[in-house]
Amino acid sequence: MSDAVQLDRLAEKPVSRTRETLQTLVANRLAVAGLVVLTLLVVIGIFGEAIAPYGINDIDIANRLQGPSGSHWFGTDDLGRDTLSRVLIAARVSLQVGFIAVGFAIAVGVPIGLVAGYYRGAVDSVLMRMMDVLFSFPAILLAIAILAVLGPGIGNAMIAIGIVYTPIFARITRGSVLVVSEEVYIRAARSLGATDGRIIFRHILPNVLAPIIVQTTLSLAFAILSEAALSFLGLGVQPPNPAWGRMLADGQDFFQQNPWMGIFPGLAILVTVMAFNFVGDGLRDALDPKQKSVIESRGQSA
Amino acid sequence: MSDPVLQVDNLQVRFGTKRGVAEVVNGISYELREGETLAIVGESGSGKSVGVLALMGLLQQPPAAVTGSVRYRGRELLDSSPKAWREIRGKGMAMIFQDPMTSLNPVRTVGYQLTEPMALHLGIKGDEAKQRAVELLDMVGIPSPDTRVSDYPHQLSGGMRQRVMIVMGLACDPDVLIADEATTALDVTTQAQITDLVAGLQERIGMAVVWITHDLGVVASIADRVHVMYGGRFMEQASVDDLYATPSHPYTEGLLGSLPMPGSDRPDKLVTIPGLPPDPVAMPSGCPFAPRCSYSDGARCTQEVPELRVAGDSDHATACHYPLGVAP
Amino acid sequence: MSGFLLRRILQMVLALLGVSIVVFALMHLVPGDPVRVALGTRFDQELYDALRERVGLDKPLIEQYFSWLGGALTGDLGVSFRNGQPVTTLIMERLPATITLAFAALAIALIVALPAGIISAVRSGSPLDYGVSAASQVGISMPDFWAGVMYILLFALTLSWLPSSGFTPFGDGVVEWARHLILPALTIGLISGSIITRFVRSAVLEALNQDYVLTARAKGLSEWQIVRRHVLPNSWIPIVTVVGLQLGFLLGGVVVVEVIFAWPGLGRLALVAVKDRDFTVLQGAVLYIAFMFLAINLVVDIIYARLDPRVRVS
Numbered sequence: 001m002s003d004a005v006q007l008d009r010l011a012e013k014p015v016s017r018t019r020e021t022l023q024t025l026v027a028n029r030l031a032v033a034g035l036v037v038l039t040l041l042v043v044i045g046i047f048g049e050a051i052a053p054y055g056i057n058d059i060d061i062a063n064r065l066q067g068p069s070g071s072h073w074f075g076t077d078d079l080g081r082d083t084l085s086r087v088l089i090a091a092r093v094s095l096q097v098g099f100i101a102v103g104f105a106i107a108v109g110v111p112i113g114l115v116a117g118y119y120r121g122a123v124d125s126v127l128m129r130m131m132d133v134l135f136s137f138p139a140i141l142l143a144i145a146i147l148a149v150l151g152p153g154i155g156n157a158m159i160a161i162g163i164v165y166t167p168i169f170a171r172i173t174r175g176s177v178l179v180v181s182e183e184v185y186i187r188a189a190r191s192l193g194a195t196d197g198r199i200i201f202r203h204i205l206p207n208v209l210a211p212i213i214v215q216t217t218l219s220l221a222f223a224i225l226s227e228a229a230l231s232f233l234g235l236g237v238q239p240p241n242p243a244w245g246r247m248l249a250d251g252q253d254f255f256q257q258n259p260w261m262g263i264f265p266g267l268a269i270l271v272t273v274m275a276f277n278f279v280g281d282g283l284r285d286a287l288d289p290k291q292k293s294v295i296e297s298r299g300q301s302a
Numbered sequence: 303m304s305d306p307v308l309q310v311d312n313l314q315v316r317f318g319t320k321r322g323v324a325e326v327v328n329g330i331s332y333e334l335r336e337g338e339t340l341a342i343v344g345e346s347g348s349g350k351s352v353g354v355l356a357l358m359g360l361l362q363q364p365p366a367a368v369t370g371s372v373r374y375r376g377r378e379l380l381d382s383s384p385k386a387w388r389e390i391r392g393k394g395m396a397m398i399f400q401d402p403m404t405s406l407n408p409v410r411t412v413g414y415q416l417t418e419p420m421a422l423h424l425g426i427k428g429d430e431a432k433q434r435a436v437e438l439l440d441m442v443g444i445p446s447p448d449t450r451v452s453d454y455p456h457q458l459s460g461g462m463r464q465r466v467m468i469v470m471g472l473a474c475d476p477d478v479l480i481a482d483e484a485t486t487a488l489d490v491t492t493q494a495q496i497t498d499l500v501a502g503l504q505e506r507i508g509m510a511v512v513w514i515t516h517d518l519g520v521v522a523s524i525a526d527r528v529h530v531m532y533g534g535r536f537m538e539q540a541s542v543d544d545l546y547a548t549p550s551h552p553y554t555e556g557l558l559g560s561l562p563m564p565g566s567d568r569p570d571k572l573v574t575i576p577g578l579p580p581d582p583v584a585m586p587s588g589c590p591f592a593p594r595c596s597y598s599d600g601a602r603c604t605q606e607v608p609e610l611r612v613a614g615d616s617d618h619a620t621a622c623h624y625p626l627g628v629a630p
Numbered sequence: 631m632s633g634f635l636l637r638r639i640l641q642m643v644l645a646l647l648g649v650s651i652v653v654f655a656l657m658h659l660v661p662g663d664p665v666r667v668a669l670g671t672r673f674d675q676e677l678y679d680a681l682r683e684r685v686g687l688d689k690p691l692i693e694q695y696f697s698w699l700g701g702a703l704t705g706d707l708g709v710s711f712r713n714g715q716p717v718t719t720l721i722m723e724r725l726p727a728t729i730t731l732a733f734a735a736l737a738i739a740l741i742v743a744l745p746a747g748i749i750s751a752v753r754s755g756s757p758l759d760y761g762v763s764a765a766s767q768v769g770i771s772m773p774d775f776w777a778g779v780m781y782i783l784l785f786a787l788t789l790s791w792l793p794s795s796g797f798t799p800f801g802d803g804v805v806e807w808a809r810h811l812i813l814p815a816l817t818i819g820l821i822s823g824s825i826i827t828r829f830v831r832s833a834v835l836e837a838l839n840q841d842y843v844l845t846a847r848a849k850g851l852s853e854w855q856i857v858r859r860h861v862l863p864n865s866w867i868p869i870v871t872v873v874g875l876q877l878g879f880l881l882g883g884v885v886v887v888e889v890i891f892a893w894p895g896l897g898r899l900a901l902v903a904v905k906d907r908d909f910t911v912l913q914g915a916v917l918y919i920a921f922m923f924l925a926i927n928l929v930v931d932i933i934y935a936r937l938d939p940r941v942r943v944s
Contacts (some may be wrong), residue, residue: 037791132641135649136920138883141900145916148904149659177903229886232775243777252779252890259783266776273771281767360847384852392850404841409863409939418859419849454939568645630717 026287031282035267041280052085065258075260078272079252084263086242087268090095093243094272097236099226102219104162104177110212113165113173116201118181128174139164139222140229147235157236161226172215176208181208186205188199210287217280221273228269244269305376305547307477307510308357308395313370315349315356315534317582318497324582326352327371328534334478334510339501341525343557349513349534354480358459359387359510375477393423396471398407401485402463406455413451421615423474438469441570443497461492468500469495469601474509482514497524518557522546530554533590536610540618550613550625552595589623597624639933642924649920650702654695657909697911699719706912712906717914722898727797728895731818731888732880734811739826739876746823747830754835754856762827769824775886777815782890785813795892814891817886822876829872833865840864866937874930881926882919 008120025031060080067075072161074083116127134142143160150156180186189199230236231245239246244265251262315327322623327349334340334395344350355361356368359379372379374394380389391397398403407415416438417431426434432451439447444458450504456464461568464484471479481500485493501524504511513525521528522542528537530553534600538551550557577594580586586602602623700709707717734828750762786794792813798806837843838861845854885897896915 098849114806131649132645133652134700134824136645136924137916138879138881138897138919138923139894140883141897141916143913144885144901144904145656148912149656172743176667221771225771228773229775232886245773248773248776248779255779255783255787259787262776262779262783266773266779269773270768270771273773283853297662298675358848360844388850388852390850391848397848399841399845401841405845407842407846407860407864409937410860418846418851422850456940467845470845 003278005048005176021286023202025282030278031286033280034275034282038279039272041091041095041275044088045095048089048092052082052088054082054085056086056089057081057240058085065254065261067258067260074264075258077247077258077261083264086247087244089263090242090244090247090265091268091272093154093237094224094227095243096267097136097154098220100158101161101223102165102216102226104159104210105165105219106216108162109166109169110133111139113170113175114177114205115209116170117174118196118204124174127170131170133169133208134163138155139226143226143230144235145232148228150236152235154237154241157185157227157230160230164226165223168215168219169212170264172211173208176211178261180204180207214280214284214287217276217283218247221276222279224239224276225273303428305630306333306335307375308370308512309326309373310357311371311373313353313356313372314368315361316367318365319366319583322583325583325585326358326534327457328585330529330534330536331532332536332539333530334512335478336510337504337508339504339511339513339524339526341515341521342531343515343518344531345516347578347582348531349582350531351482353531354397354482355515357480358391360397363400370549381630386613389423392419392471392476393474394476395480396474397400397477397480397482398464398467398471398484401487403455403487404462405467406463408455411452412458412466416451416466416473419470419473434473435471438473439466441503442466442469443495446526449491460488461495464488464492464496464498466504468496470501472507472509476509476512478512478513479504482515484513485513485520486517493520494523500524530557533585534582535590535607536619536621537591538618538620538622539610540616544616544618548627550618550620551591551622552597553591554625555626589624591620601622634935635932638928642928643872645924647922649924650699651695654698654914657913658691658694669712677695684900701771702914702917706918708910711908712911714931717911720911721896721918722916724894724896725797727893728881728897730797730800730811731814731884731893731895732877734815735817735819735822735880735884736877737874738815739823740873742820742823743826747827748834748857750827751831751834751838751852754838762831766824766827769821770828773862774817774821774823774884777821777892778887779812779892781813781817794825795890797892797894811866814887814893817891822880826869826872826876830865830869833868834861836868837861837864843910863937867934870930870933870937874926878926879925 025194049055058081060076062080063072063076064078064080065076066072069075072082074082074087076088077083112131113129136149137145142164143157146160146163147156150159186199186203189203196202227236227243228245228248231243232249234246234249236244237243247265247267248262253257253264306354308404310333312329313327313331314325314329317324318327330353332340340395342350343351351582352361352366356366357372357379359382361368370380370381374390379390406412413432413435416432416435417426420426420434435451439450444450444465450458450462453508455466458466464487468481468483469592483527485496488496495521495619500511505507511524513520525542528542528545529543530537530551532553538545538549538554539589545554549558553575575594580590580593586604588602588606589598589608592598592603598604606623608621608623610621611625612619613625650814670830695766705718709716710720738818746762748768750759753759782794785792796810798810800807834857838857840931842860843856846860851859880899883895884895887893888895888898889901898921900912900915900919903909903915
């Protein structure tokens with residue numbers, strides 16, 4: 001490459017990878033905003049009941065279907081329950097499902113990707129064909145089909161969404177492993193007699209972490225959207241536990257009388273997902289500016 | 303003596319980077335006459351490429367800041383409008399680059415890329431343009447030019463691609479050709495072919511060439527004059543014979559010392575001078591080469607930047623407080 | 631090139647086979663006896679046994695799979711438990727609505743995404759670029775069902791400009807067709823467009839940083855000439871990839887929007903089949919959707935080869 005370009009790169013040599021990553025991330029104001037929002041959400045998720053002004057099942061028929069007011073900042077729903085309180089409590093569900101589902105996807109997908117990328121050949125083909133099959137389904141359809149088997153409910157929704165997002169992690173891990181395993185130090189380790197397991201865990205895994213981390217935040221964003229879609233369809237969290245998607249569905253029934261029932265849960269989803277996306281984008285820029293995986297976007301509703 | 307085609311006066315280029323201001327080119331001046339071949343030699347990071355990119359107005363400002371004067375045929379370029387620049391680029395001054403695989407568009411045919419400057423600057427289009435493209439390919443010795451013209455870059459060998467780059471630069475008969483490391487990505491044999499080619503074309507067309515390279519072997523075969531660049535400045539400038547016969551800057555001595563003896567294999571990059579080039583963001587005070595110079599006095603050399611001074615009545619100049627072969 | 635094509639088709643067939651196995655297995659793991667559900671209150675042991683035999687549920691699973699698969703290859707996907715109609719007919723009925731919505735949404739998406747992505751890449755760092763980035767961030771984070779509900783609120787309920795649901799076939803009147811199509815297409819199209827915008831921008835930005843762009847500048851071309859002649863032809867590949875993925879998603883993954891707008895598409899067919907335990911319909915619908923998705927991917931790969939001369943030769 002030309003001198004000029006090389007020079008640019010030379011001029012910006014990182015001091016240390018972790019420090020530079022953090023520096024870049026913090027400099028990204030959007031990412032910081034996202035982190036703040038997420039921290040807030042986690043706090044709400046843990047301390048929801050203490051923060052919420054009302055209980056989630058405080059029925060008050062006399063005050064049903066009200067818009068925002070002094071005593072009910074987000075208004076009330078068809079049973080007179082306080083929308084704000086229900087939105088706050090529902091945050092826990094969304095975060096739970098999101099984290100556990102993505103945790104599942106990582107726990108299954110990353111090892112598959114590691115094995116496929118490291119051993120290649122027939123193992124790789126078979127594993128990746130299996131991932132291809134999963135990829136052939138639009139995400140939400142797959143989740144619906146799985147829930148048809150398992151039955152609705154929060155736990156099953158976690159498994160369903162987890163299965164849906166496993167192939168992405170497998171593919172991304174495998175892609176990185178293919179690149180990293182070509183590096184000289186891997187061959188050096190092997191020639192020194194290191195076992196496969198040791199090589200994979202001590203040498204390869206640390207170096208493929210970056211794209212996995214980025215994908216994690218992005219998948220969290222989509223997982224929360226998926227959970228919302230599933231509960232909207234009645235397949236996820238079951239009443240009376242509040243969930244943003246479910247609340248939106250209920251809101252739709254009463255749109256004429258009180259549109260606010262549906263507006264606020266949707267806003268909550270929007271803000272949460274945006275926060276994850278900002279953090280994910282920030283991480284991507286900080287860790288590896290060149291990574292732009294097409295596969296990341298799994299479509300919207302799931 | 304004809305007027306110089308190109309006059310560069312105290313050219314400076316600074317870049318704003320995350321770590322501070324990088325002083326990449328620090329006041330270089332030179333002239334280029336018609337038909338002359340000037341070689342600018344230096345290591346990676348010496349600022350030689352950035353220097354010529356500035357000549358063509360190809361540096362984005364910001365983050366770069368270019369000051370000084372560049373006059374092409376007497377006309378000041380550095381304050382030109384984008385439109386004025388576009389008229390000169392490819393027509394009056396042309397540039398070819400190091401890696402022909404990445405410097406040629408992979409999804410456009412060779413013919414398309416050749417005819418592009420002709421259509422743009424000379425208004426030659428259609429069949430006439432294609433015909434000229436075939437002629438140009440023939441001129442640089444590419445076999446079966448009439449079929450090659452419809453090929454894509456990846457279908458040609460490295461040497462052929464570089465020839466395509468050269469002839470693309472020459473398509474509009476420029477007065478000045480700038481070759482930025484044009485032979486670095488090629489093997490030795492092809493290198494020799496390319497340098498011969500350019501020299502031959504130069505004679506035919508009467509073009510001036512600025513050759514940027516880190517390879518002194520290449521310089522010996524093609525240049526009239528040589529400027530040695532380090533840390534964004536010229537350390538030594540002389541005719542090619544004078545430079546090889548009586549180098550007077552310690553850096554030049556080091557460079558020449560790393561040339562292989564006849565009989566050994568291909569010329570290496572400059573690895574035998576210990577130490578690293580200076581960091582443009584943190585340029586040392588005094589002579590930029592002092593930290594690596596075995597002749598440095600540790601005092602004046604590290605405090606005072608040596609000026610380019612001519613030795614005797616020749617045009618052989620050196621920027622050193624203790625030039626070699628000269629009594630202090 | 632035909633070697634490449636053959637390999638891709640083989641891959642697709644294998645994937646489809648895998649999909650069929652997964653779909654079949656899933657359906658037969660569904661708890662609840664479909665025949666019993668279909669009979670409902672008219673349950674009668676003899677009838678039950680006869681029906682089971684008729685449908686083939688008394689045969690071993692493997693045999694059921696192969697007979698289903700064989701039927702599928704000839705276009706016979708079995709019969710719905712709910713209403714006895716052939717599954718293939720049910721799917722075909724839904725196809726026009728699904729395809730209409732998918733392409734309308736994609737059209738909206740591209741009209742928005744291509745200019746936005748290209749301009750924001752060329753003018754990278756400008757306020758326009760930040761504006762586009764911000765808008766696309768909101769776009770990709772927005773739940774599509776919420777967006778749909780908001781649009782209904784605004785355009786149908788508040789302003790009464792457009793109907794809030796339903797599908798009118800083209801043949802029944804262009805105006806009505808368009809009026810019913812706009813809101814659902816806008817809902818998905820803007821979100822899809824946000825996703826595509828980001829890929830267009832990054833593809834164009836990547837191409838702009840290539841050495842051949844420097845060469846083109848050195849030849850004296852203007853920025854827009856460079857974008858048109860050198861940058862865009864090199865950007866199509868990632869763009870086509872994401873457009874293909876989006877199209878595949880639009881054809882089967884917009885269940886929720888279909889529900890909101892009462893749009894008679896394939897996604898809703900599948901959803902209703904889940905609730906009704908109508909597993910032949912579910913099998914058929916999911917298989918068909920996966921098939922379309924894989925077919926689109928194949929087409930995308932073929933287009934790659936046309937766009938990139940380097941792939942053609944291999």
